Amino acid sequence: MLSFIARRLLALIPILIGLSLIVFLIMALIPGDPALAILGSYATPESLTRLRAEMGLDHSLPVQYLIWLDNILHGDFGRSYSLNRPVLDEVVERFRATLILSATAFALCSIWGVLAGVVCAVRQNGWVDRMVTALVLIGISIPSFWLGLLLILLFAVRLHWLPASGMFAIYGGGDLLDLARHLVLPATTLSVVAAGVIARLTRASMLEVLRQDFIRTARAKGVAEASVIFRHAFKAALVNITPVLGVQAGFVLGGAVYVETIFQWPGIGRMLVTAISTRDILLVQGGVLVVAASYVLFNLIADVVQHLLDPRVRT
């Protein structure tokens, strides 16, 4: 087990290097450069050349990349020119906000999704199943930015129950309750699609398991129905559900971009969008590295959990 984890962690290194190289190349390929983004409408050829030299953009691409890589290996992520602060400070701060949001959304969608899936499977084709399936379909189909706006309109503008945007109250606040209040709407918005996907897959894999012989045997032995479903069937179905949860964790992390924009959540998704449009390459690189590493880690965790759950995968 340990060697499995160690091997997977080692594989992370080439993945991250490859990824940073791809991001670097894409940023170099898209037209418009950071010097122009800084100088804006007032850019003249002369001032551009001077600024490019100041920023080290006059080196060839491979040299620029190697300089960056060398700095990273020394723990220096560089300085974001568009924010005038060290990249690492910004990335860590923003990633923490995104983690809080996506972890909450992930918890929500796992609970809702799994519960809905199990209930549907148990009551297959009953009215509960039909209703939940319809809701799940709607959930999957609703664009999250639209749902977010609707929730803001209802709960913030009309009812004044919850704040419309931000992570903490502007004056005072800052405690856990304040954070929780600000989390409700964005986390709900973010969890809806993933909850739908998880519900459908849970339902399918539960149905499959429920048809198997060992379930019939359990029932024949007179095991209580609740125990059949949760102790026997659900445990078996979980083996199939876990990798999906891993993928959905990544999805929630990626989907945070829209939700962060609508709710002004100070997360890393919104940071990346702005960084790309201002050609802030150091910030983009730093942000992508962190997101990619965490994405790989989530999948690793999902695999490990699956290992622990399923004796067949273990060997």
Next chain:
Amino acid sequence: MKRTICKVSAALFLAAATFSGSAALAQTPPNVLVVGQIAEPKSLDPAVVTAVNDFRILMNLYDGLVRYKDGALEVEPALAKSWRISADGLAYTFALRDGVKFHDGSAFTADAVKFNFDRMLDEKSPYHDTGPFPLSFFFSAVREVKALDPLTVEFDLKERYAPFLSNLAYPTGLIVSPEAIKTYGKEIGRHPSGTGAFVFKEWESNSKVVLERNPDYWDGAPKLEAVVFRPITDGNTRVAEMLSGGIDLMVEVPPDTLGQFKDPARYQIFQQAGPHVWFLMLNAKEPPFDDKRMRQAVNYAVNKKAIVDNILQGTAQVAAGPTPPAFAWAYNDALTPYPYDPEKAKELIKEAGYDGQPLILYVTEGGSGMLDPVPMGTAIQADLAAVGLKVNIETYEWNTFLGKVNPGLEGKANLAEMAWMTNDPDTLPYLALRTGAMPDKGGFNSGYYSNPEVDKLLEGARQSTDQVERAKLYKKMQAIVHDDAPWLFVANWKQNAVASSAVKNFKLQPSFFLLLHDVTKG
């Protein structure tokens, strides 16, 4: 089953009700003004920023030697009590206000003024590396800054330069505490210290910038206890925050949401035309726009009023020429916008013998002052098609767009969208309409317009320090440019803002700055 659902939902509802707390949740605190901004500031160092969004904060933190008069674009004393201009127009001597202190406690002196300008302009200054300073060219005419005594500072210019005082009133001319720059270096943008009406308290990234009242402000302490600037990039979210009471004042209200703030018992709507002009550059170097009749035809063919009323929903007015009416003293009000007259346009096109070649129009997706560039570009395309000009649109993201337009349109496009917001009637025509401002000479005349008489008028206006004389020259220049039609003149943007009815004494300025010194919140 049903009973369980009922119980669960009742419990959830109760939880939500307790959770959301009192109804006063979204209320902002008394005497603290919360402003909804359009983006996170880049920096709070006036020497390095270029965006109006940042200026809105800076103008409340710092002062310059001079400032714009309330409601106008003419300068009046600020940190300088008075000034003298030498007869040759090359030396400006300022008498500084006595007893003014920076927020960090250090004294405001002539040395501090010199330090600030040396930092931007002198490559040998030890603090020149705290840049880059993209707008330092505002002061490129300065040869030397001399501190004659602690309260007298002299600027020696290389050549006569009329916009100098106006540029000093711009945020690039704001004075930062030298001690703070020495302490924080490049980090000064996050630890600002000026002499302004409000003192910097904290900047929580992507959440808020908080300023507090400066009780010792030389021009009288402000009434507000504090101001909080919140970056809310999404327009709809900004509106939702205003409606739910999360902010007291919002700027740049999306035009189609203004209707939601019609109730005067709850909201006030503000509008103010600014020194902004939105236009289409026409490539006068290549056919068909090397012919003046073709350029005039475009001005007749496009229904500017429809663009302003329908796309911009009245948040702009039709532009008559290259100079916005906000420069009241220099504006030629005898000019009227080209009327919408497709028949006249067709006649001119026929006279010019246009061969039907398809034209390329560069459109941007967004960008500083560009308003609603895609729908505007499409409307213009349709109007031009109606008079027989086939226009193909190429759309680019703002940075890419600038990279294509600024080096000149030759061989690439016939028309290109552009907008400028300036602080002096000199800036835009001098940088974008002169023969000496072609792209290869480092200017922004990407459409290659050239008229020796306009060049002479602009040079003359720049050399003169007499405002009456300058006004005469600018007005003449506008008449010629109006007739030569190097651009399609489209719109002058009116800045808007919405405030809750509790906010008093607020006013938008033609400079587009946000000045909060006199504002109160009841």
